[in-house]
Amino acid sequence: MTLRSPSVAVLGGGTWGTVVASITARHTGTVLWLRDPELAATVRETHRNPRYLPEFDLPPTLRATADLAEAVRDADVVFAAVPSPYLRRVLEAAAGHVRPLIPVISLVKGLEQGTRKRMTEVIAEVLPGHPAGVLSGPNIAREIAQGYAAAATLAMPHHHTAQALQTVLNTARYRVYTSDDVIGVEIAGALKNVFAIAVGLGDGLGAGDNTRAMVITRSLHELTRLGTAVGGRPETFAGLAGMGDLIVTCVSPHSRNRHVGVELGRGRPLSQILAAMNQVAEGVKTTAAVTKLAAERGVEMPIAHEVDAVLNHGQPVEQTYRGLLRVIPGHEFYGDTW
Numbered sequence: 191m192t193l194r195s196p197s198v199a200v201l202g203g204g205t206w207g208t209v210v211a212s213i214t215a216r217h218t219g220t221v222l223w224l225r226d227p228e229l230a231a232t233v234r235e236t237h238r239n240p241r242y243l244p245e246f247d248l249p250p251t252l253r254a255t256a257d258l259a260e261a262v263r264d265a266d267v268v269f270a271a272v273p274s275p276y277l278r279r280v281l282e283a284a285a286g287h288v289r290p291l292i293p294v295i296s297l298v299k300g301l302e303q304g305t306r307k308r309m310t311e312v313i314a315e316v317l318p319g320h321p322a323g324v325l326s327g328p329n330i331a332r333e334i335a336q337g338y339a340a341a342a343t344l345a346m347p348h349h350h351t352a353q354a355l356q357t358v359l360n361t362a363r364y365r366v367y368t369s370d371d372v373i374g375v376e377i378a379g380a381l382k383n384v385f386a387i388a389v390g391l392g393d394g395l396g397a398g399d400n401t402r403a404m405v406i407t408r409s410l411h412e413l414t415r416l417g418t419a420v421g422g423r424p425e426t427f428a429g430l431a432g433m434g435d436l437i438v439t440c441v442s443p444h445s446r447n448r449h450v451g452v453e454l455g456r457g458r459p460l461s462q463i464l465a466a467m468n469q470v471a472e473g474v475k476t477t478a479a480v481t482k483l484a485a486e487r488g489v490e491m492p493i494a495h496e497v498d499a500v501l502n503h504g505q506p507v508e509q510t511y512r513g514l515l516r517v518i519p520g521h522e523f524y525g526d527t528w
């Protein structure tokens with residue numbers, strides 16, 4: 191990879207891909223790939239993305255295309271912002287056109303259905319030999335587009351590559367830290383969505399502030415236990431990608447995952463909630479993968495289980511919090527249970 195002004199390709203012109211491409215376009219040549227040719231033409235011609243970020247002007251230097259080969263052909267680094275169910279397919283389509291050995295960075299917060307793989311594992315399978323990394327943190331895209339200060343963690347096995355990529359991401363108000371704990375950063379980003387649904391459920395049911403604090407804190411405990419069981423480092427879960435992202439997703443009115451929980455708590459059926467959104471709530475699909483992963487590793491995750499019961503097994507929402515309160519509390523830090 192060139193150290194100076196690397197060319198960037200961002201795959202996925204949803205909310206987050208568009209915001210990250212807008213950041214990198216301020217530093218260097220950037221192409222945004224959108225799968226819808228009409229939307230790509232609109233972004234190219236109007237410098238706006240009316241479907242996902244209608245009120246924001248995008249940098250005029252940001253190029254947009256619906257041609258995947260054209261998007262990646264000259265890239266020195268690829269950022270992938272395609273939701274987890276579709277990432278493998280998009281990377282497979284791009285694979286023949288990506289230059290050898292360039293870094294591929296996931297911006298995605300989900301696990302692959304069926305395989306329960308992290309997105310950097312999917313990248314490694316589809317694009318072997320490419321250094322794979324993940325950028326994750328408390329990053330509500332809309333707030334970053336508005337210019338509110340935020341930070342994230344870029345995790346890669348090779349520190350020098352992460353350092354080179356910091357230069358295309360850092361701005362005065364977007365601070366990117368580095369890490370080599372790819373597993374921890376990635377698993378934290380996927381799991382926090384499940385717990386945001388849990389917190390939303392409580393909020394929708396009218397639970398109190400103490401309840402919210404209890405669920406967030408115990409969620410961090412569950413997240414850390416599964417995260418360390420699969421190879422993440424404990425300190426990662428106390429950092430931006432762990433606690434930081436858990437907090438924002440559990441409390442922000444902009445969070446799509448929390449929104450799903452709130453609406454379920456208010457009694458709306460899941461199918462109706464999802465049909466009314468034109469955006470992804472990764473936690474909905476990730477929950478089943480997480481509970482299966484927890485079972486495989488022998489990690490107890492009562493909060494995630496309650497979310498799974500509501501989403502995938504028809505459990506009435508009112509039973510959810512009652513179910514959690516029935517579990518006898520153990521030692522706060524060393525027990526196996528809730």
Ligand SMILES: NC(=O)c1ccc[n+]([C@@H]2O[C@H](COP(=O)([O-])OP(=O)(O)OC[C@H]3O[C@@H](n4cnc5c(N)ncnc54)[C@H](O)[C@@H]3O)[C@@H](O)[C@H]2O)c1
Binds near residue numbers: 271
């Ligand atoms: N929005 C945020 O604030 C934010 C912040 C950090 C990370 N993320 C993560 O970024 C990823 C992308 O989320 P987003 O918010 O940009 O998405 P979004 O909800 O704004 O948009 C949906 C995206 O999914 C794509 N899509 C839908 N169906 C598809 C298909 N069949 N094949 C390929 N692509 C398809 C759309 O083209 C669009 O790019 C998610 O994993 C999300 O968790 C989002």
Ligand SMILES: O=P(O)(O)OC[C@H](O)CO
Binds near residue numbers: 386438444446472
């Ligand atoms: O809107 P959500 O729930 O997908 O969360 C967005 C980001 O992941 C928050 O960091």
